[in-house]
Amino acid sequence: xxxxxxxxxxxxxxxxxxxxxxxxxxxxxxxIMDGNGRxxxxxxxxxxxxxxxxxxxxxxxxxxxxxxxxxxxxIYAFSTENWGRPESExxxxxxxxxxxxxxxxxxxxxxxxxxxxxxxxxxxxxxxxRKVSNAIEQTKNNDRLxxxxxxxxxGRAEIVHAIREIVKEGYEPEAIDEALVSxxxxxxxxxxxxxxxRTSGELRTSNFLIWQGAYAEYYFAPVFWPDFNKEELRRxxxxxxxxxxxxxxxx
Ligand code: FPP
Numbered sequence: 070x071x072x073x074x075x076x077x078x079x080x081x082x083x084x085x086x087x088x089x090x091x092x093x094x095x096x097x098x099x100x101i102m103d104g105n106g107r108x109x110x111x112x113x114x115x116x117x118x119x120x121x122x123x124x125x126x127x128x129x130x131x132x133x134x135x136x137x138x139x140x141x142x143x144i145y146a147f148s149t150e151n152w153g154r155p156e157s158e159x160x161x162x163x164x165x166x167x168x169x170x171x172x173x174x175x176x177x178x179x180x181x182x183x184x185x186x187x188x189x190x191x192x193x194x195x196x197x198x199r200k201v202s203n204a205i206e207q208t209k210n211n212d213r214l215x216x217x218x219x220x221x222x223x224g225r226a227e228i229v230h231a232i233r234e235i236v237k238e239g240y241e242p243e244a245i246d247e248a249l250v251s252x253x254x255x256x257x258x259x260x261x262x263x264x265x266x267r268t269s270g271e272l273r274t275s276n277f278l279i280w281q282g283a284y285a286e287y288y289f290a291p292v293f294w295p296d297f298n299k300e301e302l303r304r305x306x307x308x309x310x311x312x313x314x315x316x317x318x319x320x
Contacts, residue, residue: 088303091310094139095139097261098305104271105119106119107293117161120165123294126295126296133302135180139214142215143256144217144218145222145277146162147188148223149189150275150276182216183215185215186205228279230255256278261284263314264285265287266288266305268293268301270292
């Protein structure tokens with residue numbers, strides 16, 4: 070998207086639910102779903118209850134993305150660093166991934182969601198790997214929304230993986246450029262994220278899409294992920310519309 074003029078920035082259009090939606094909808098939104106643990110702690114619940122609430126919330130946000138016309142949503146569900154969490158929490162997060170596939174796949178497929186995975190699946194159980202692969206296969210022709218689930222994902226690990234693949238393919242150094250490296254990222258030919266949202270008020274990128282996010286706009290929402298609802302997403306889109314994206318160019 071080119072830089073927006075002042076008049077463009079002020080424009081809104083009605084969303085299907087009647088409320089105003091900003092004119093420019095980002096094609097690709099990525100979310101760091103942070104704050105589940107603190108949300109649970111505030112309620113005297115175990116951390117995994119926060120992750121469960123966060124999973125419920127994902128439904129509302131997925132629906133809102135389709136409604137708002139966002140074409141790609143990338144969510145950070147499990148990082149390469151998350152293996153260092155207590156075993157019960159790691160197991161709980163694996164279980165959530167399995168439950169989401171078992172319980173939600175049919176509905177996601179019906180809604181036209183194309184499921185993709187980014188990250189390294191080899192570290193998870195063979196059974197779960199199979200489930201993920203089947204879900205990807207089943208939904209591969211859907212085109213309403215691409216949902217990239219970053220699971221056992223790390224931005225640096227992704228870059229290392231890309232370099233290894235490029236070397237294996239035997240590319241000459243002169244043939245390696247940014248477009249080629251991008252194609253070897255897990256997101257392949259998908260457009261880079263336009264907007265990266267992090268909930269819970271933390272101001273870090275935490276190794277998320279560090280290659281693809283080079284020119285993304287960042288929005289930090291002051292609420293924990295389970296409380297990030299459709300209105301919060303709308304607010305993020307309004308902020309996105311107020312930004313002047315120049316991609317390093319002069320005004
Ligand atoms: C960060 O909050 C959140 C995570 C590490 C997990 C996010 C996972 C989900 C919302 C479940 C959806 C999963 C799938 C597979 C679809 P935190 O635990 O770091 O929160 P804290 O900073 O408050 O402790």
